[in-house]
Amino acid sequence: MSIPLPPILVVDDERNMRLSLESILTAEGYRMEGAASAEQGLNCLSQGEFFMVITDARLTGMNGYDFLGKVKAQRPDLPILMITAYATPKLAVEAIKAGALDYLAKPFAPEELLLAVARCAERYRLLRENETLRARATEAYSLARIIGDSPRMVELRQLVETIAPTNATVLILGESGTGKELIAGALHSLSRRRHANYTRINCAAIPENLLESELFGHEKGAFTGALKQKLGRVEEADGGTIFLDEIGDMSRSLQAKLLRFLEDGTFTRVGGNEELKVDVRIIAATNRDIVEAIRQNQFREDLFHRLNVVQFRPPPLRERGEDIVLLAEHFLKNFSHSLNKPGCAFSPAARQKLLAHHWPGNVRELRNAIERAVILETKEQIRPESLPDFEVEARLNRPNTEPPSVPGAQTLEDAMNQYERELIMASLERHHYNLTRAAEQLKISRHSLRYRMNRLNISSDALLEDEPPPGPLKELARH
Ligand SMILES: Nc1ncnc2c1ncn2[C@@H]1O[C@H](COP(=O)(O)OP(=O)(O)OP(=O)(O)O)[C@@H](O)[C@H]1O
Numbered sequence: 001m002s003i004p005l006p007p008i009l010v011v012d013d014e015r016n017m018r019l020s021l022e023s024i025l026t027a028e029g030y031r032m033e034g035a036a037s038a039e040q041g042l043n044c045l046s047q048g049e050f051f052m053v054i055t056d057a058r059l060t061g062m063n064g065y066d067f068l069g070k071v072k073a074q075r076p077d078l079p080i081l082m083i084t085a086y087a088t089p090k091l092a093v094e095a096i097k098a099g100a101l102d103y104l105a106k107p108f109a110p111e112e113l114l115l116a117v118a119r120c121a122e123r124y125r126l127l128r129e130n131e132t133l134r135a136r137a138t139e140a141y142s143l144a145r146i147i148g149d150s151p152r153m154v155e156l157r158q159l160v161e162t163i164a165p166t167n168a169t170v171l172i173l174g175e176s177g178t179g180k181e182l183i184a185g186a187l188h189s190l191s192r193r194r195h196a197n198y199t200r201i202n203c204a205a206i207p208e209n210l211l212e213s214e215l216f217g218h219e220k221g222a223f224t225g226a227l228k229q230k231l232g233r234v235e236e237a238d239g240g241t242i243f244l245d246e247i248g249d250m251s252r253s254l255q256a257k258l259l260r261f262l263e264d265g266t267f268t269r270v271g272g273n274e275e276l277k278v279d280v281r282i283i284a285a286t287n288r289d290i291v292e293a294i295r296q297n298q299f300r301e302d303l304f305h306r307l308n309v310v311q312f313r314p315p316p317l318r319e320r321g322e323d324i325v326l327l328a329e330h331f332l333k334n335f336s337h338s339l340n341k342p343g344c345a346f347s348p349a350a351r352q353k354l355l356a357h358h359w360p361g362n363v364r365e366l367r368n369a370i371e372r373a374v375i376l377e378t379k380e381q382i383r384p385e386s387l388p389d390f391e392v393e394a395r396l397n398r399p400n401t402e403p404p405s406v407p408g409a410q411t412l413e414d415a416m417n418q419y420e421r422e423l424i425m426a427s428l429e430r431h432h433y434n435l436t437r438a439a440e441q442l443k444i445s446r447h448s449l450r451y452r453m454n455r456l457n458i459s460s461d462a463l464l465e466d467e468p469p470p471g472p473l474k475e476l477a478r479h
């Protein structure tokens with residue numbers, strides 16, 4: 001993203017100085033406007049957009065420091081570079097104290113000036129980019145994006161509208177692909193916090209040992225590799241909303257720290273002593289069976305109650321059959337537009353096939369199926385052949401009363417092993433090689449799943465989150 005730079009405002013009562021600054025800056029491609037006094041400078045600022053101000057400390061009339069104070073009051077984000085007569089630490093401190101981002105002592109080399117200006121240009125670009133991204137993130141989520149006319153979805157949208165403007169902590173429980181992330185985003189974008197940051201953390205995607213420092217930050221030297229102080233994502237979200245996705249996967253020790261944070265917004269960075277406080281609204285979500293996780297001592301009950309102030313439960317797609325066609329039509333319209341295949345429609349048989357499926361992957365699975373069909377289909381009509389073969393999922397979710405046909409199996413033992421192997425592989429694939437989730441779905445313990453995988457020679461290379469990562473990361477765990 002390249003954002004064009006507005007000009008630089010240069011305030012100096014010496015004409016020669018303005019001219020020499022102008023020649024250095026314009027040679028580098030910057031645009032510049034000059035003002036001969038602080039008063040004139042303030043006038044320029046009220047009329048146009050600038051990305052920075054360069055001012056001399058000593059000006060006739062209003063001096064540079066007073067000018068700086070006035071600019072800061074009006075435009076707190078605008079970087080100001082102050083030019084002082086001599087390089088004395090006292091003057092430098094004064095300039096910075098008065099709100100200058102940087103200072104230059106006369107005489108200075110053109111490169112020094114250009115370096116300082118480049119830093120301000122970078123800062124301007126970052127600030128603008130952040131604003132744009134923030135606006136886009138808020139735009140991207142809205143109530144209208146949550147599609148569904150079934151009574152439960154209508155009710156859900158109403159609840160989003162009611163709860164969004166409050167500061168209530170929200171817990172979203174639902175199967176994978178039911179729209180938890182959409183709900184969280186809509187809650188933020190309809191809240192009074194919508195102009196502040198919306199920060200999303202996927203607790204399952206960040207290694208357990210690093211999650212605390214990601215959330216709450218760390219001090220320099222807190223652990224091997226902590227070369228600099230790092231602010232936590234909760235600080236980034238100050239004034240806004242933080243969405244803790246997959247909270248069911250958070251370790252118990254971090255759950256305790258999160259509980260404290262939820263009580264009063266206070267936390268300490270990893271390796272730090274200072275107690276910090278922010279104002280953040282928390283939305284948490286998980287697709288795990290949270291009650292089962294509490295029973296198995298994997299999730300703290302007190303944290304559950306703290307999070308569970310308002311609960312959303314987006315229903316699985318199979319429980320709102322009337323939404324299947326509506327959603328399918330919506331995705332068909334979107335994909336046929338973006339893939340440049342206008343006029344695509346479902347054949348009656350394809351519609352039937354969509355309605356007959358169980359949709360274990362919910363709306364995400366439906367969305368992917370439609371995208372694939374639009375890509376594959378060469379005719380104007382989407383035929384059932386262009387939809388995925390829902391066989392594997394159907395077998396996984398509806399116990400088959402027909403004896404499975406296992407080609408190539410000689411004995412009952414072989415056939416059973418082959419069938420078991422297929423089911424385990426399909427479940428692992430579906431849960432992106434997450435052992436805990438696959439075990440949960442198959443209703444066996446992780447230990448038992450591992451044992452079976454060993455027995456059936458299923459490689460565990462692709463498994464996620466099984467053992468904690470080795471090496472220096474372990475150090476973090478002590479903090
Ligand atoms: N009601 C809905 N209307 C339109 N699109 C939806 C709806 N629900 C889900 N989707 C779409 O389905 C996909 C999955 O939704 P989302 O990421 O919100 O699911 P999730 O519940 O967070 O799943 P997971 O637990 O796997 O993270 C997204 O592309 C989302 O836009």
Ligand SMILES: [Mg+2]
Pocket residue numbers: 180181245
């Ligand atoms: Mg999600």
